[in-house]
Amino acid sequence: MRYLPLTPDDRAEMLSVIGARDIDALFADVPAAARKRDLFDLPRHAGELEVERELSALAARNRPAGAGPFFCGAGAYRHHVPATVDHVIQRSEFLTSYTPYQPEIAQGTLQVLFEFQTQVAALTGLDVANASMYDGSTACAEAVMMAQRVTRREKGILSGGLHPHYAATTQTIAHAEGMEIVRLKAAVDAEAAVIEAIDAETACVVVQTPNVFGMVTDVTRIAEAAHAAGALLIVVTTEAVSFGLLKSPGEMGADIAVAEGQSMGNTLNYGGPYVGLFAAREKLVRQMPGRLCGETVDADGRRGFVLTLSTREQHIRREKATSNICTNSGLCALAFTIHLSLLGEAGLRQLAAINHSKARQLKRAVEAAGLEVLTPRFFNEIAVRTRGPATELVERLLHKGVIAGVPYARLDPHAGLDDVLLMTATELTTDADLQSLTQALTEGAR
Secondary structure (H helix, E strand, O other), X not given: OOOOOOOXXXXXXXXXXXXXXXXXXXXXXXXXXXXXXXXXXXXXXXXXXXXXXXXXXXXXXXXXXXXXXXXXXXXXXXXXXOHHHHHHHOOHHHXXXXXXXXXXXXXXXXXXXXXXXXXXXXXXXXXXXXXXXXXXXHHHHHHHXXXXXXXXXXXXXXXXXXXXXXXXXXXHXXXXXXXXXXXXXXXXXXXXXXXXXXXXXXXXXXXXXXXXXXXXXXXXXXXXXXXXXXXXXXXXXXXXXXXXXXXXXXXXXXXXXXXXOOOOOOOOHHHOXXXXXXXXXXXXXHHOOOEEEEEEEOOOOOEEEEEEEEOEOOOOOHHHOOEOOOXXXXXXXXXXXXXXXXXXXXXXXXXXXXXXXXXXXXHHHHHHOOOEEOOOOEOOEEEEEOOOOHHHHHHHHHOOOOEOOEEHHHHOOOOOOOOEEXXXXXXXXXXXXXXXXXXXXXXXXX
């Protein structure tokens, strides 16, 4: 029996109050082709055992990333997560606690967020970091909106090396804010095109390193060009482990750094939930979205933590809010902090070095199969030109037990790069995996 809490009279009264002609008027912005008039053609209700069997059968059709050679990346990376991470986040004081609406009471939660912020600021080389975002793509969009507020300009430039999903997310939110977004043509090396696109109307420039093709770029020249035009530089990183080996965004002149923190402490999770990292220079702190936890002392001189800055509309007047972020991915942020704490600086650097070493092995394996690597400078991800559509090569190799990577066309179908395959190697990539890839490519690339 369906749950219908409102009577027709109730609905008519509500529509009258808000001035809508009928319920359809509430969905005027949804294209007609996307609307469904009738019930979906789904099976009717079933018993618990029947549902469990059906879902188990569907789940069995999936292949886990760890079931064989796996070279996918493109913004979501398979890394080893220590058992300690899961053990700690499942403690009741972490698992059941949530946003501290009475923040000074939840000292443990605040300290976790404070430590997380400290780590993110250190990794990005910037002054302040917030208490996390939804994920990397929405953090990127929020950074562009922040640049609009700071510069009072209405144009953002997105590098051709920015992950297409990040670009699309930013375009969606910017459109709602009335901001112009210039998305440059996809390119492995996008530095020159970005610098050329900067003008006096530019609020911000968004670049990614390593970019979606795996290309590592020192963005110092882009930072200088942006600052000369009065614009902010936003640096995006989708692979957090790269912070252990590469120059930080702050060192290269970034005003804002955003990143996806999934690589630390968080598994692939079928695409989420993940955790967004966000850091900025101190002079921009009051325009930073989300929340910021600070350290203080209480009346007795004991160390304590407080919610220092909270800029969402639940805490301050809506017109003064800098974002409407309603959660901070707290459990994912905790997992990030635990993993990074276990590694320490030396451990992170060693992990990053191993990732780069594995990627160099991957490059040799691909070239041994006669394919061209398009990425001259990389961390743990490369772009490979295939003979024919990359999707077809991936399908052929899948039948040989190898998941070869992510065709770029899946991320950006209109870029005209159907023969480009994104491939990643991490510390979990074994020599046997690489041997299987070489053999499969040699047989399947023809």
